Amino acid sequence: MVRSIKNPKKAKRKNKGSKKGDGSSSSAIPSMPAKVWQPGVDKLEEGEELQCDPSAYNSLHAFHIGWPCLSFDIVRDTLGLVRTEFPHTVYFVAGTQAEKAAWNSLGIFKVSNISGKKREPVPAKPADEDSNMDSEDSDSDEDSDDEVAGGSGAPVLQLHKVAHEGCVNRIRAMTQNPHICASWADTGHVQVWDFSSHLNALAESEADVSQGASSVFNQAPLVKFGHKDEGFALDWSPLVPGRLLSGDCKNYIHLWEPTSGSTWNVDTTPYIGHTSSVEDLQWSPTEPDVFASCSVDGNIAIWDIRLGKSPATSFKAHDADVNVISWNRLASCMLASGSDDGTFSIRDLRLLKEGDSVVAHFEYHKHPITSIEWSPHEASTLAVSSSDNQLTIWDLSLENDEEEEAEFKAKTKEQVNAPKDLPPQLLFVHQGQKDLKELHWHAQIPGMLVSTAADGYNILMPSNIQTTLPSEL
Numbered sequence: 001m002v003r004s005i006k007n008p009k010k011a012k013r014k015n016k017g018s019k020k021g022d023g024s025s026s027s028a029i030p031s032m033p034a035k036v037w038q039p040g041v042d043k044l045e046e047g048e049e050l051q052c053d054p055s056a057y058n059s060l061h062a063f064h065i066g067w068p069c070l071s072f073d074i075v076r077d078t079l080g081l082v083r084t085e086f087p088h089t090v091y092f093v094a095g096t097q098a099e100k101a102a103w104n105s106l107g108i109f110k111v112s113n114i115s116g117k118k119r120e121p122v123p124a125k126p127a128d129e130d131s132n133m134d135s136e137d138s139d140s141d142e143d144s145d146d147e148v149a150g151g152s153g154a155p156v157l158q159l160h161k162v163a164h165e166g167c168v169n170r171i172r173a174m175t176q177n178p179h180i181c182a183s184w185a186d187t188g189h190v191q192v193w194d195f196s197s198h199l200n201a202l203a204e205s206e207a208d209v210s211q212g213a214s215s216v217f218n219q220a221p222l223v224k225f226g227h228k229d230e231g232f233a234l235d236w237s238p239l240v241p242g243r244l245l246s247g248d249c250k251n252y253i254h255l256w257e258p259t260s261g262s263t264w265n266v267d268t269t270p271y272i273g274h275t276s277s278v279e280d281l282q283w284s285p286t287e288p289d290v291f292a293s294c295s296v297d298g299n300i301a302i303w304d305i306r307l308g309k310s311p312a313t314s315f316k317a318h319d320a321d322v323n324v325i326s327w328n329r330l331a332s333c334m335l336a337s338g339s340d341d342g343t344f345s346i347r348d349l350r351l352l353k354e355g356d357s358v359v360a361h362f363e364y365h366k367h368p369i370t371s372i373e374w375s376p377h378e379a380s381t382l383a384v385s386s387s388d389n390q391l392t393i394w395d396l397s398l399e400n401d402e403e404e405e406a407e408f409k410a411k412t413k414e415q416v417n418a419p420k421d422l423p424p425q426l427l428f429v430h431q432g433q434k435d436l437k438e439l440h441w442h443a444q445i446p447g448m449l450v451s452t453a454a455d456g457y458n459i460l461m462p463s464n465i466q467t468t469l470p471s472e473l
Contacts, residue, residue, distance in 0.1 A: 039388050039431065052432055058447070058463045059086070059116030061155050064456030065107045067096035071170040072452050074440050075199065076178040083445050088114040090442060090459070091199060093181050094452070095168020104167055105216055106183060108198040109159040110205075116461055155459075158205055160198040161216045165189070170234045176241040177261075180222075186230045190246045191221035192256075192264065225266045228252060233281040238329065239288040247278030247293060255305060273301045273311035279322060285329040294322035294337060302349070313352060318343060324372045330379035334359075338369025344384055346396065360396055364423060370436055371451075376443045381427070381465075383449055385436040391451050393428040393462065400424040428462040 072094035179196035233247030242258030252270035276296035284290040301311035318339035328334035351357040367387035375381035435454035
Protein backbone atom coordinates (compact mmCIF):
# COMPACT_ATOMS: atom_id res chain seq x y z
CA MET A 1 0.00 0.00 0.00
CA VAL A 2 1.30 3.45 -0.90
CA ARG A 3 0.73 5.42 2.29
CA SER A 4 2.87 8.53 1.94
CA ILE A 5 1.46 11.68 0.42
CA LYS A 6 2.81 12.27 -3.04
CA ASN A 7 5.00 15.37 -3.30
CA PRO A 8 3.80 17.08 -0.10
CA LYS A 9 3.35 20.82 -0.54
CA LYS A 10 2.61 23.33 2.15
CA ALA A 11 -0.84 24.83 1.67
CA LYS A 12 -1.01 28.51 0.83
CA ARG A 13 -3.78 31.05 0.98
CA LYS A 14 -6.30 30.53 -1.79
CA ASN A 15 -7.68 33.28 -3.96
CA LYS A 16 -11.37 34.06 -3.97
CA GLY A 17 -13.35 31.72 -6.16
CA SER A 18 -12.74 28.03 -6.62
CA LYS A 19 -10.42 25.77 -8.50
CA LYS A 20 -11.32 22.43 -10.00
CA GLY A 21 -11.00 19.65 -7.49
CA ASP A 22 -10.37 21.77 -4.39
CA GLY A 23 -13.70 20.94 -2.78
CA SER A 24 -15.12 24.40 -3.44
CA SER A 25 -17.87 25.14 -5.90
CA SER A 26 -18.18 27.85 -8.48
CA SER A 27 -20.88 30.51 -8.28
CA ALA A 28 -21.60 30.11 -11.98
CA ILE A 29 -24.82 28.26 -12.83
CA PRO A 30 -24.31 25.54 -15.44
CA SER A 31 -26.33 26.07 -18.58
CA MET A 32 -26.63 22.34 -19.27
CA PRO A 33 -28.56 19.86 -17.08
CA ALA A 34 -26.34 18.46 -14.32
CA LYS A 35 -24.96 14.94 -14.73
CA VAL A 36 -23.56 12.73 -11.99
CA TRP A 37 -19.89 12.10 -12.73
CA GLN A 38 -18.38 8.72 -11.91
CA PRO A 39 -14.62 8.56 -11.33
CA GLY A 40 -13.00 5.79 -13.31
CA VAL A 41 -16.03 5.60 -15.60
CA ASP A 42 -16.61 9.07 -17.02
CA LYS A 43 -13.95 11.27 -18.59
CA LEU A 44 -13.75 15.03 -18.45
CA GLU A 45 -13.89 16.53 -21.92
CA GLU A 46 -11.87 19.60 -22.77
CA GLY A 47 -13.53 22.65 -21.24
CA GLU A 48 -15.63 20.61 -18.80
CA GLU A 49 -15.30 21.24 -15.07
CA LEU A 50 -16.57 19.36 -12.04
CA GLN A 51 -18.84 21.33 -9.74
CA CYS A 52 -19.87 20.52 -6.19
CA ASP A 53 -23.63 20.42 -5.55
CA PRO A 54 -24.01 22.31 -2.24
CA SER A 55 -27.62 21.17 -1.88
CA ALA A 56 -26.27 17.68 -1.11
CA TYR A 57 -24.75 18.90 2.16
CA ASN A 58 -26.08 20.27 5.40
CA SER A 59 -22.55 21.50 6.03
CA LEU A 60 -19.34 21.48 4.00
CA HIS A 61 -16.13 23.25 4.98
CA ALA A 62 -12.50 22.94 3.95
CA PHE A 63 -9.40 24.02 5.83
CA HIS A 64 -5.70 23.23 6.19
CA ILE A 65 -3.01 23.53 8.87
CA GLY A 66 0.00 23.89 6.56
CA TRP A 67 1.72 20.64 5.64
CA PRO A 68 -0.60 17.78 4.64
CA CYS A 69 -1.48 15.17 7.26
CA LEU A 70 -1.56 11.44 6.68
CA SER A 71 -3.45 10.87 9.91
CA PHE A 72 -5.60 12.74 12.44
CA ASP A 73 -8.08 12.01 15.19
CA ILE A 74 -11.13 13.77 16.59
CA VAL A 75 -10.72 14.60 20.27
CA ARG A 76 -13.69 13.94 22.53
CA ASP A 77 -14.81 17.10 24.32
CA THR A 78 -17.20 18.22 27.06
CA LEU A 79 -19.51 20.28 24.82
CA GLY A 80 -22.28 17.66 24.76
CA LEU A 81 -22.62 13.96 23.96
CA VAL A 82 -25.17 14.42 21.16
CA ARG A 83 -25.01 17.81 19.45
CA THR A 84 -27.38 18.66 16.61
CA GLU A 85 -27.51 22.47 16.62
CA PHE A 86 -25.21 24.70 14.56
CA PRO A 87 -22.67 26.21 14.90
CA HIS A 88 -20.44 23.32 15.90
CA THR A 89 -17.00 23.26 17.50
CA VAL A 90 -14.58 20.38 16.99
CA TYR A 91 -11.17 19.55 18.48
CA PHE A 92 -8.49 17.59 16.60
CA VAL A 93 -5.00 16.16 16.85
CA ALA A 94 -2.97 15.51 13.70
CA GLY A 95 0.54 14.82 12.46
CA THR A 96 2.23 16.30 9.41
CA GLN A 97 4.01 14.86 6.38
CA ALA A 98 6.47 17.68 5.73
CA GLU A 99 9.01 17.91 2.94
CA LYS A 100 11.88 17.72 5.44
CA ALA A 101 11.90 15.60 8.62
CA ALA A 102 12.78 18.54 10.86
CA TRP A 103 9.75 20.51 9.66
CA ASN A 104 7.21 18.05 11.05
CA SER A 105 4.93 18.71 13.98
CA LEU A 106 1.89 17.46 15.83
CA GLY A 107 -1.09 19.77 15.54
CA ILE A 108 -3.62 20.31 18.32
CA PHE A 109 -6.40 22.50 16.99
CA LYS A 110 -9.94 23.71 17.38
CA VAL A 111 -12.32 24.54 14.55
CA SER A 112 -15.27 26.62 15.73
CA ASN A 113 -18.21 28.42 14.09
CA ILE A 114 -18.93 25.44 11.82
CA SER A 115 -22.18 26.58 10.27
CA GLY A 116 -24.72 24.56 8.34
CA LYS A 117 -28.34 24.13 7.36
CA LYS A 118 -31.33 22.12 8.41
CA ARG A 119 -33.12 20.56 5.46
CA GLU A 120 -36.09 18.31 4.94
CA PRO A 121 -35.29 14.91 3.35
CA VAL A 122 -37.21 16.14 0.26
CA PRO A 123 -36.32 19.79 -0.46
CA ALA A 124 -39.13 22.21 -1.27
CA LYS A 125 -37.32 23.47 -4.36
CA PRO A 126 -34.04 22.72 -6.12
CA ALA A 127 -31.04 24.84 -5.25
CA ASP A 128 -30.16 27.31 -7.97
CA GLU A 129 -27.16 29.11 -6.61
CA ASP A 130 -24.37 28.79 -4.09
CA SER A 131 -21.91 30.97 -2.30
CA ASN A 132 -18.26 30.55 -1.47
CA MET A 133 -16.78 31.79 1.80
CA ASP A 134 -13.02 31.98 2.02
CA SER A 135 -10.52 32.84 4.71
CA GLU A 136 -6.84 32.19 5.19
CA ASP A 137 -7.43 28.95 7.06
CA SER A 138 -10.78 27.69 5.84
CA ASP A 139 -13.19 27.56 2.92
CA SER A 140 -16.89 26.72 2.99
CA ASP A 141 -19.50 25.65 0.48
CA GLU A 142 -23.06 26.61 1.33
CA ASP A 143 -26.31 26.90 -0.58
CA SER A 144 -27.40 30.53 -0.34
CA ASP A 145 -31.10 29.70 -0.83
CA ASP A 146 -31.25 28.45 2.78
CA GLU A 147 -30.48 30.48 5.85
CA VAL A 148 -27.23 29.49 7.50
CA ALA A 149 -28.03 27.98 10.88
CA GLY A 150 -26.27 28.92 14.07
CA GLY A 151 -23.75 31.39 12.78
CA SER A 152 -22.37 33.25 9.81
CA GLY A 153 -19.02 33.55 8.14
CA ALA A 154 -16.27 30.98 7.79
CA PRO A 155 -15.16 28.57 10.51
CA VAL A 156 -12.39 29.75 12.82
CA LEU A 157 -9.23 27.65 13.11
CA GLN A 158 -7.03 27.89 16.22
CA LEU A 159 -3.85 25.83 16.19
CA HIS A 160 -1.04 24.77 18.50
CA LYS A 161 1.99 22.90 17.15
CA VAL A 162 4.37 20.57 18.98
CA ALA A 163 7.69 19.64 17.38
CA HIS A 164 7.88 16.03 16.16
CA GLU A 165 10.88 14.08 14.89
CA GLY A 166 10.03 12.68 11.45
CA CYS A 167 6.75 12.30 9.58
CA VAL A 168 3.69 11.14 11.49
CA ASN A 169 2.27 7.90 10.11
CA ARG A 170 -0.68 7.69 12.49
CA ILE A 171 -2.05 9.47 15.55
CA ARG A 172 -4.77 8.41 17.96
CA ALA A 173 -6.36 10.09 20.99
CA MET A 174 -7.40 7.94 23.96
CA THR A 175 -11.19 7.71 24.24
CA GLN A 176 -11.34 7.85 28.05
CA ASN A 177 -8.64 10.53 28.50
CA PRO A 178 -8.60 12.39 25.16
CA HIS A 179 -5.72 14.68 26.13
CA ILE A 180 -3.49 11.59 25.99
CA CYS A 181 -2.44 10.83 22.40
CA ALA A 182 -0.18 8.27 20.74
CA SER A 183 1.77 8.92 17.53
CA TRP A 184 3.58 6.60 15.10
CA ALA A 185 6.69 8.14 13.47
CA ASP A 186 8.44 7.04 10.30
CA THR A 187 11.59 6.91 12.46
CA GLY A 188 10.25 3.70 14.02
CA HIS A 189 9.17 5.27 17.31
CA VAL A 190 5.76 5.27 19.00
CA GLN A 191 5.32 8.11 21.46
CA VAL A 192 2.61 9.00 23.96
CA TRP A 193 1.87 12.68 24.65
CA ASP A 194 -0.08 14.74 27.16
CA PHE A 195 -1.76 17.61 25.30
CA SER A 196 -3.93 18.82 28.19
CA SER A 197 -2.26 22.25 28.36
CA HIS A 198 -2.82 22.86 24.65
CA LEU A 199 -6.43 21.68 24.71
CA ASN A 200 -7.17 23.79 27.79
CA ALA A 201 -5.64 26.86 26.16
CA LEU A 202 -7.72 26.32 23.02
CA ALA A 203 -10.89 25.85 25.08
CA GLU A 204 -10.30 29.14 26.89
CA SER A 205 -9.33 31.13 23.79
CA GLU A 206 -11.68 33.56 22.04
CA ALA A 207 -13.74 31.72 19.45
CA ASP A 208 -13.79 34.59 16.97
CA VAL A 209 -10.03 35.04 16.66
CA SER A 210 -8.10 32.94 14.15
CA GLN A 211 -4.73 31.77 15.41
CA GLY A 212 -2.04 30.46 13.15
CA ALA A 213 0.90 28.66 14.73
CA SER A 214 3.84 30.97 14.22
CA SER A 215 5.77 29.20 16.99
CA VAL A 216 6.28 25.49 17.59
CA PHE A 217 6.28 24.15 21.15
CA ASN A 218 9.08 21.83 22.22
CA GLN A 219 7.56 19.18 24.45
CA ALA A 220 8.87 15.85 25.66
CA PRO A 221 6.63 12.79 25.24
CA LEU A 222 5.49 10.84 28.27
CA VAL A 223 6.84 7.61 26.75
CA LYS A 224 8.91 6.75 23.68
CA PHE A 225 9.27 3.17 22.42
CA GLY A 226 11.33 2.01 19.45
CA HIS A 227 10.04 -0.71 17.14
CA LYS A 228 12.32 -2.68 14.80
CA ASP A 229 10.86 -0.72 11.89
CA GLU A 230 8.34 2.03 11.23
CA GLY A 231 4.65 1.21 11.30
CA PHE A 232 1.09 2.45 10.94
CA ALA A 233 -1.09 0.27 13.17
CA LEU A 234 -2.18 1.92 16.42
CA ASP A 235 -5.27 1.60 18.62
CA TRP A 236 -6.34 2.50 22.17
CA SER A 237 -8.63 0.10 23.99
CA PRO A 238 -12.20 1.40 24.31
CA LEU A 239 -12.69 -0.71 27.44
CA VAL A 240 -9.41 -0.52 29.40
CA PRO A 241 -8.18 3.06 29.82
CA GLY A 242 -4.57 3.44 28.70
CA ARG A 243 -4.20 0.00 27.08
CA LEU A 244 -2.55 0.47 23.67
CA LEU A 245 -1.47 -1.65 20.69
CA SER A 246 1.17 -0.72 18.10
CA GLY A 247 2.09 -2.76 15.02
CA ASP A 248 4.99 -2.32 12.60
CA CYS A 249 6.15 -3.21 9.10
CA LYS A 250 8.24 -6.11 10.48
CA ASN A 251 4.92 -7.81 11.40
CA TYR A 252 5.47 -7.24 15.15
CA ILE A 253 2.66 -6.15 17.49
CA HIS A 254 3.45 -4.73 20.93
CA LEU A 255 1.06 -4.36 23.87
CA TRP A 256 1.27 -1.29 26.11
CA GLU A 257 -0.15 -1.62 29.63
CA PRO A 258 -0.60 1.54 31.75
CA THR A 259 1.14 1.54 35.12
CA SER A 260 -0.18 4.98 36.06
CA GLY A 261 -1.83 7.92 34.36
CA SER A 262 1.43 8.87 32.67
CA THR A 263 3.59 5.73 32.54
CA TRP A 264 3.37 2.52 30.53
CA ASN A 265 4.96 -0.89 30.48
CA VAL A 266 5.60 -1.96 26.88
CA ASP A 267 5.89 -5.71 26.42
CA THR A 268 9.09 -6.13 24.42
CA THR A 269 8.08 -9.66 23.36
CA PRO A 270 5.88 -9.07 20.31
CA TYR A 271 2.72 -10.78 19.19
CA ILE A 272 3.60 -12.55 15.93
CA GLY A 273 1.08 -14.09 13.55
CA HIS A 274 1.45 -12.28 10.23
CA THR A 275 4.11 -12.85 7.58
CA SER A 276 4.14 -9.23 6.35
CA SER A 277 3.57 -5.69 7.59
CA VAL A 278 0.79 -5.18 10.14
CA GLU A 279 -1.34 -2.40 8.63
CA ASP A 280 -4.11 -1.82 11.18
CA LEU A 281 -5.28 -2.87 14.63
CA GLN A 282 -8.70 -2.77 16.31
CA TRP A 283 -9.64 -3.67 19.86
CA SER A 284 -12.91 -5.51 20.37
CA PRO A 285 -15.69 -3.16 21.51
CA THR A 286 -17.00 -5.76 23.98
CA GLU A 287 -14.08 -8.06 24.98
CA PRO A 288 -11.27 -6.22 26.82
CA ASP A 289 -8.60 -8.83 25.97
CA VAL A 290 -9.46 -9.39 22.30
CA PHE A 291 -8.19 -7.49 19.27
CA ALA A 292 -8.03 -7.85 15.48
CA SER A 293 -5.15 -7.16 13.10
CA CYS A 294 -4.76 -7.00 9.33
CA SER A 295 -1.72 -7.30 7.14
CA VAL A 296 -0.08 -7.00 3.74
CA ASP A 297 -0.20 -10.82 3.73
CA GLY A 298 -3.94 -10.55 2.97
CA ASN A 299 -5.01 -12.01 6.30
CA ILE A 300 -7.00 -10.84 9.30
CA ALA A 301 -6.12 -12.32 12.70
CA ILE A 302 -8.13 -12.36 15.93
CA TRP A 303 -6.10 -12.39 19.13
CA ASP A 304 -6.76 -12.99 22.83
CA ILE A 305 -3.93 -11.61 24.98
CA ARG A 306 -4.79 -14.19 27.69
CA LEU A 307 -3.87 -17.04 25.33
CA GLY A 308 -0.29 -16.14 24.44
CA LYS A 309 1.47 -14.34 21.60
CA SER A 310 -0.14 -16.20 18.66
CA PRO A 311 -3.54 -15.53 17.04
CA ALA A 312 -6.62 -17.33 18.29
CA THR A 313 -7.67 -17.54 14.65
CA SER A 314 -6.50 -16.20 11.29
CA PHE A 315 -8.13 -16.23 7.87
CA LYS A 316 -7.60 -15.01 4.32
CA ALA A 317 -9.58 -11.81 3.97
CA HIS A 318 -8.60 -10.35 0.56
CA ASP A 319 -6.52 -11.27 -2.48
CA ALA A 320 -4.34 -8.19 -1.91
CA ASP A 321 -2.98 -6.22 1.07
CA VAL A 322 -5.55 -5.59 3.79
CA ASN A 323 -4.97 -1.91 4.51
CA VAL A 324 -7.59 -1.05 7.13
CA ILE A 325 -10.17 -2.63 9.43
CA SER A 326 -13.00 -1.30 11.60
CA TRP A 327 -14.82 -3.17 14.36
CA ASN A 328 -18.47 -2.15 14.65
CA ARG A 329 -19.09 -0.80 18.17
CA LEU A 330 -22.89 -0.96 17.80
CA ALA A 331 -22.99 -4.46 16.30
CA SER A 332 -19.90 -6.13 17.73
CA CYS A 333 -20.14 -9.19 15.50
CA MET A 334 -19.41 -7.09 12.40
CA LEU A 335 -15.87 -6.38 11.16
CA ALA A 336 -15.19 -4.31 8.03
CA SER A 337 -11.97 -4.49 6.02
CA GLY A 338 -10.58 -2.55 3.06
CA SER A 339 -8.02 -3.82 0.57
CA ASP A 340 -5.33 -2.54 -1.77
CA ASP A 341 -7.37 -3.84 -4.73
CA GLY A 342 -10.19 -1.37 -3.98
CA THR A 343 -12.61 -3.91 -2.52
CA PHE A 344 -14.04 -3.87 0.98
CA SER A 345 -15.86 -6.59 2.87
CA ILE A 346 -18.12 -7.00 5.88
CA ARG A 347 -17.78 -10.10 8.03
CA ASP A 348 -20.02 -11.57 10.69
CA LEU A 349 -17.52 -12.96 13.17
CA ARG A 350 -20.13 -15.39 14.50
CA LEU A 351 -19.83 -17.28 11.19
CA LEU A 352 -16.05 -17.78 11.30
CA LYS A 353 -16.35 -21.38 12.48
CA GLU A 354 -18.62 -22.17 9.55
CA GLY A 355 -16.03 -21.02 7.02
CA ASP A 356 -17.39 -18.15 4.93
CA SER A 357 -18.12 -15.21 7.23
CA VAL A 358 -18.48 -12.57 4.48
CA VAL A 359 -21.96 -11.05 4.53
CA ALA A 360 -21.23 -8.19 2.09
CA HIS A 361 -18.50 -7.50 -0.46
CA PHE A 362 -18.21 -4.39 -2.62
CA GLU A 363 -16.07 -3.69 -5.69
CA TYR A 364 -17.21 -0.09 -6.29
CA HIS A 365 -13.78 1.51 -5.70
CA LYS A 366 -11.07 0.70 -8.25
CA HIS A 367 -8.09 2.00 -6.27
CA PRO A 368 -6.74 1.12 -2.79
CA ILE A 369 -8.99 1.62 0.22
CA THR A 370 -7.21 4.04 2.57
CA SER A 371 -9.68 4.29 5.47
CA ILE A 372 -12.85 2.61 6.68
CA GLU A 373 -14.97 3.33 9.75
CA TRP A 374 -18.38 2.33 11.07
CA SER A 375 -20.75 5.08 12.10
CA PRO A 376 -20.92 5.55 15.90
CA HIS A 377 -24.65 6.34 15.60
CA GLU A 378 -26.05 3.86 13.07
CA ALA A 379 -25.05 0.19 13.16
CA SER A 380 -25.55 -0.44 9.44
CA THR A 381 -23.68 2.63 8.16
CA LEU A 382 -19.99 2.97 7.37
CA ALA A 383 -17.73 5.37 5.50
CA VAL A 384 -14.89 4.47 3.13
CA SER A 385 -12.13 6.51 1.51
CA SER A 386 -10.02 5.46 -1.46
CA SER A 387 -7.07 6.52 -3.57
CA ASP A 388 -9.61 7.22 -6.33
CA ASN A 389 -10.32 10.50 -4.46
CA GLN A 390 -13.77 9.39 -3.36
CA LEU A 391 -15.23 9.27 0.13
CA THR A 392 -18.28 7.02 0.08
CA ILE A 393 -20.96 6.37 2.70
CA TRP A 394 -22.81 3.06 2.73
CA ASP A 395 -25.95 1.87 4.49
CA LEU A 396 -26.05 -1.93 4.43
CA SER A 397 -29.74 -1.94 5.36
CA LEU A 398 -30.76 -0.30 2.07
CA GLU A 399 -32.35 -2.16 -0.81
CA ASN A 400 -33.43 -0.92 -4.21
CA ASP A 401 -37.04 0.40 -4.16
CA GLU A 402 -38.09 1.54 -7.64
CA GLU A 403 -41.49 2.83 -6.47
CA GLU A 404 -39.96 5.00 -3.74
CA GLU A 405 -37.31 6.27 -6.15
CA ALA A 406 -39.94 7.29 -8.70
CA GLU A 407 -41.95 9.09 -6.01
CA PHE A 408 -38.87 11.02 -4.85
CA LYS A 409 -37.99 12.07 -8.41
CA ALA A 410 -41.55 13.27 -8.95
CA LYS A 411 -41.50 15.39 -5.79
CA THR A 412 -38.14 16.96 -6.54
CA LYS A 413 -38.69 17.17 -10.32
CA GLU A 414 -35.21 15.69 -10.51
CA GLN A 415 -33.35 16.40 -13.72
CA VAL A 416 -30.09 14.72 -12.76
CA ASN A 417 -29.06 11.83 -14.98
CA ALA A 418 -28.15 9.42 -12.20
CA PRO A 419 -26.15 6.27 -13.03
CA LYS A 420 -28.20 3.08 -13.08
CA ASP A 421 -25.56 0.59 -11.98
CA LEU A 422 -24.71 1.93 -8.52
CA PRO A 423 -25.15 -0.42 -5.54
CA PRO A 424 -28.36 0.40 -3.64
CA GLN A 425 -26.35 0.48 -0.40
CA LEU A 426 -24.29 3.44 -1.67
CA LEU A 427 -25.75 6.37 0.25
CA PHE A 428 -23.41 9.25 -0.62
CA VAL A 429 -20.31 10.07 -2.70
CA HIS A 430 -18.06 12.98 -1.68
CA GLN A 431 -15.34 14.19 -4.03
CA GLY A 432 -13.04 17.16 -4.45
CA GLN A 433 -10.09 16.14 -2.27
CA LYS A 434 -6.82 14.85 -3.70
CA ASP A 435 -5.06 11.77 -2.33
CA LEU A 436 -7.52 10.95 0.46
CA LYS A 437 -5.85 9.26 3.41
CA GLU A 438 -8.09 8.99 6.48
CA LEU A 439 -11.62 9.71 7.69
CA HIS A 440 -13.43 9.76 11.02
CA TRP A 441 -17.01 10.16 12.16
CA HIS A 442 -17.59 12.62 15.00
CA ALA A 443 -18.88 10.55 17.91
CA GLN A 444 -20.69 13.53 19.47
CA ILE A 445 -22.13 15.19 16.33
CA PRO A 446 -24.39 12.74 14.46
CA GLY A 447 -23.85 12.79 10.70
CA MET A 448 -20.53 14.68 10.74
CA LEU A 449 -17.50 13.26 8.94
CA VAL A 450 -13.99 14.67 8.69
CA SER A 451 -11.39 13.61 6.12
CA THR A 452 -7.76 14.44 5.44
CA ALA A 453 -5.98 14.48 2.10
CA ALA A 454 -2.92 15.95 0.41
CA ASP A 455 -4.73 19.27 -0.05
CA GLY A 456 -6.15 19.58 3.48
CA TYR A 457 -9.24 18.70 5.49
CA ASN A 458 -12.94 18.56 4.74
CA ILE A 459 -15.73 18.67 7.33
CA LEU A 460 -18.94 17.39 5.80
CA MET A 461 -22.49 16.59 6.85
CA PRO A 462 -24.39 15.05 3.92
CA SER A 463 -28.05 16.08 3.86
CA ASN A 464 -29.33 12.52 3.49
CA ILE A 465 -27.45 11.08 6.47
CA GLN A 466 -29.80 12.57 9.07
CA THR A 467 -32.64 10.40 7.76
CA THR A 468 -30.78 7.32 9.08
CA LEU A 469 -30.33 8.70 12.60
CA PRO A 470 -32.49 7.50 15.49
CA SER A 471 -35.66 9.59 15.79
CA GLU A 472 -34.91 10.65 19.35
CA LEU A 473 -31.81 12.51 18.12
